[in-house]
Amino acid sequence: MNRIRVVSNKIIPFDDSDIIINENNITFTNNGNYYIDYISCDNLDINFYVNDKVTVLLFEMSDSNSLNSNINYNLGKKSSLVVSKFYNNENTNEKVNIYLNKTLADIRYNFSSISNNSDKYLFNIYHLDKSTNSNIFNRTVARKGSSSNFDINSFVENGIKGCYLNQQTKIITLGDSNNKINPNMFIGEEDTTAIHSSVVGSVDNESLFYLMSRGVDYNTSVNLIVKGMILSNINPDMETRERILNILEK
Amino acid sequence: MLKINNLSVNVDNKKILDNFNLSIEDGEIHAIMGPNGVGKSTLSRVIMGDSNYMVEAGDIIFNGDNLLPLSTDERAKRGIFLAMQYPMEIDGVSNQDFLRTAISAINDKKIGLYDFILKCEKGTEELSMNKELIHRSLNVGFSGGEKKKNEVLQIKLLRPKFIILDELDSGLDVDSLRITSENIKQYKEDNPDTSILIITHHPKILEYLKPNFVHIIDNGKIIKTGDYKLSSEIEKYGYNYFKDKKNNMTKEEEHE
16 A cells, blocks of 8 residues: 655655646545645645546544545546545534536545544535535444534536435434534435435444443443444554554543 | 343333243243244343343342443453354454453453464364454454354354343254254253253254243233253244233132
8 A cells, every 4th residue: 555645735756757746736646545644734635536437445543633635536437435434523614515526436435533622524425527426424423522524515516417425424322412414415416316315323332232241341332332433434454553543442 | 050030121111021920049040932022132131231221120130239220341351152143243343352352351361372273263263264354454344153153252252141032043054053052062061060041933953951930921021930841832823822820820810
């Protein structure tokens, strides 16, 4: 996996013939697997471009105090982008725009986060050509006293046929917290498949009962379920998994 | 081993168990049979400490201690195991992590990886289980038979003293029922003091596990107790026969 470092809001250039870095733009010209670490970033503005017929797996991670970010993903014809992203910021205010520009562009966006204080996410997913697919999976663990807000908007205009839209957001609360999910699908075309689900709630009692009936105490059971939800969504490599587990243990 | 005295349990203001009594000695196998909705699964959940069930009266004594004040995990640590009718699917929690955590919790010490792998390999082989299931998320995508085998694998690894089998036979094909039952039978032979409570509506599983006592439950109460032969009578006459017989006897007693 190739590593891209973004330090203090700037992309650190490095030699890789499969990508082009130009100021805050990263263009993927060939298939690849990339890991991006956002280090000491507080005001981030990044544009990703996936060229036609290119498949990219992108892992993004941020573990910082406060992050304001504006991230745009632009996908070309028959391109495929799988984003796996983990955030553990004290505060986050992020705007994500996904542009499915050409036919058969496909994005799978898996986002897991710990909400520590105040997090706001705005997603705009634009299906701009026929037979484009979007799968958005957000999983958040809201700590006591935190607030999380997800506004998720998908757009399909009349005449853009055969698109597939999927939004699934789940927030597990650990104690009192203020959480809101606003899923919107603005669909002007009949030939569209759309699915969404939004869940805010505490850890499932039946799952807890099952684990505890095998001798696992309450706190360990909650920990197992939370870890499971966070990690299964993003499926990180072993090294990243250890890093995330260390964060979750805290 | 287990003594249930005058237990009454309500769910949503409806009485599910009514002044229920049952006594199970060390090493005994009991079967509770009855149609749907008479309180069989409620009994198993209450013994295990499911907080959704409100105990109105009575007590449950396990090896001299009252279980009711204990949490579910504390009951499991005392040696009680409930093999569930519908084992939970928990995405992201690997079967392996869960089993290691549970074994460590039950024994109050961490199990070494090598020891754990050996035990899992032996258990899965004896149960004719796909070894890959150990690495998958807990019960996620398992077939009905695989879920039940995973429950029995947990019995083999956690080594309980008192096992409740809540409709282990539901959703099992003939071969899987034979394999899971034979594994439980073997466990019982290896651990003769272990007691088992089988909850079922079908007599087939009892052919393998041969209970010492069979109880028929209706409206939250045991209406008849007999030996293994009672299960054959149930198959022959149906539950209503015993229910009507009990009702007639009660009427006669009231008349006298």
